[in-house]
Amino acid sequence: MTIQNIISQLGEGMLKTCLLFFSTLIISLPLGLIISFGRMSKWAPFGGKFKPLSLITRLYISIMRGTPLMLQIMVVYFGPYYLFGIKISASYQIYAAIIAFAINYAAYFAEIYRGGIESIAQGQYEAAHILGFSKNQTFFRIILPQVMKRILPSVTNEVITLVKDTSLAFVIAYAEMFTMAKRIAAKETSMIPFVVAGVFYYVFNLIVALVMNGIEKKMSYYK
Amino acid sequence: MKMIEANNLKKSFGENEVLKNISLEVDKGDVLAIIGPSGSGKSTLLRCITQLETVDSGEIIICGDTLVKNNEQGKAVYSSKKDKAKISRHLGLVFQSFNLFPHFSVMRNITEAQRIVLGKSKQESEETAVELLKKMGLAGKENAYPCELSGGQQQRVSIARALALNPDILLFDEPTSALDPELTGEILKVMRALAAEKMTMVVVTHEMLFAKNVADKVIFMDNGYIIENGTPDDVFNKTRNERTKAFLSRYYSGE
Numbered sequence: 490m491t492i493q494n495i496i497s498q499l500g501e502g503m504l505k506t507c508l509l510f511f512s513t514l515i516i517s518l519p520l521g522l523i524i525s526f527g528r529m530s531k532w533a534p535f536g537g538k539f540k541p542l543s544l545i546t547r548l549y550i551s552i553m554r555g556t557p558l559m560l561q562i563m564v565v566y567f568g569p570y571y572l573f574g575i576k577i578s579a580s581y582q583i584y585a586a587i588i589a590f591a592i593n594y595a596a597y598f599a600e601i602y603r604g605g606i607e608s609i610a611q612g613q614y615e616a617a618h619i620l621g622f623s624k625n626q627t628f629f630r631i632i633l634p635q636v637m638k639r640i641l642p643s644v645t646n647e648v649i650t651l652v653k654d655t656s657l658a659f660v661i662a663y664a665e666m667f668t669m670a671k672r673i674a675a676k677e678t679s680m681i682p683f684v685v686a687g688v689f690y691y692v693f694n695l696i697v698a699l700v701m702n703g704i705e706k707k708m709s710y711y712k
Numbered sequence: 713m714k715m716i717e718a719n720n721l722k723k724s725f726g727e728n729e730v731l732k733n734i735s736l737e738v739d740k741g742d743v744l745a746i747i748g749p750s751g752s753g754k755s756t757l758l759r760c761i762t763q764l765e766t767v768d769s770g771e772i773i774i775c776g777d778t779l780v781k782n783n784e785q786g787k788a789v790y791s792s793k794k795d796k797a798k799i800s801r802h803l804g805l806v807f808q809s810f811n812l813f814p815h816f817s818v819m820r821n822i823t824e825a826q827r828i829v830l831g832k833s834k835q836e837s838e839e840t841a842v843e844l845l846k847k848m849g850l851a852g853k854e855n856a857y858p859c860e861l862s863g864g865q866q867q868r869v870s871i872a873r874a875l876a877l878n879p880d881i882l883l884f885d886e887p888t889s890a891l892d893p894e895l896t897g898e899i900l901k902v903m904r905a906l907a908a909e910k911m912t913m914v915v916v917t918h919e920m921l922f923a924k925n926v927a928d929k930v931i932f933m934d935n936g937y938i939i940e941n942g943t944p945d946d947v948f949n950k951t952r953n954e955r956t957k958a959f960l961s962r963y964y965s966g967e
Contacts, residue, residue, distance in 0.1 A: 613813065618763075620829060620877065621877070630824065
């Protein structure tokens, strides 16, 4: 099998890797923000120190960060059958992978957002309040843009990790690139698929780093 | 006309009673200076008037509208959310640490609230901003970002930002405390000019000369009480109160 052949076979896997990568980001970035709101919620319907929303999201984040992503992928994929006897088809693979990745990464992003939001000086809220901005206007116009700038380096880290983590989808035989590379390598008894896979992840991350760097530069017009 | 009326304000943070039965009045066009040692409650008083803090009991009336009054049990009851928002439109506040929005240009710092809160057009709000910046001696700084300005310039932008909403009363919370003496002069000059235009102002300050020379009324606060309330002459020259004398002498002994 020639290198061209291997690359073209891996090509389909690359597309699936990209699909998983972008779907995860599109879902987990906003979801993380919502979870961070829950985490910071001071809602205490029964009075006192019991804050149900904050407690639930803390538990959620703790589980997502405390257990292996690989295990979470398997639970999401096999759970419906083992727990409820629902027959799962191969087409569920991609959904299971995206769901597992999105809820896992949302937990990490939530904590990053929280750190960013809590780092904004109280004076910004006070100035906005005095000027008559509503809570929503204050958050989306004044606070969030500043949060984005501050959390960008941490987000870049997570995004780079995500590129490599997509390979974990092999545990449910989702035919992303790494799964394909393994198959071809076994069949051809060749290292080349692994080398190609390595180069692919490296170049992908190089692009991610360049793009994020560009965004950081664009936001560096103020301190 | 009374612009601010505050009666029997009380405020505690936990066990610590910060305001103990504070009453004051501010007339239209007057400059009220509030002086006193750190921790005397003067900033808290300003924050209660501007709704950044809530009082535990007492009454605040701003430009004839009641912000808060006592119920029969003597506990503070605030007006509706809508009324509170309306009342806060009478007030502008200048902070000790400026609190400009760092991600906005000088121009947008001044126009954003005009557009979002008052619903003014882009052009109208920018005209107002340009005019105010000129008045603040900052013409041509429209496109600068706060981080590119000196502390004195930032504070003047924040005064322009407050004035852009056309408040009836401008309040200052130690506006020069974060600035070195040279920059302090810039700000005091602007405040003097506003006083000359008969802007109603309440100024919490450590600048005794400003209080003495510019203010119409001076309040001296200590430990949550108003110790003195009178003209600058009453407070600075004629006081018989030992606490006031001790406080003022520290400022004049060249400390």
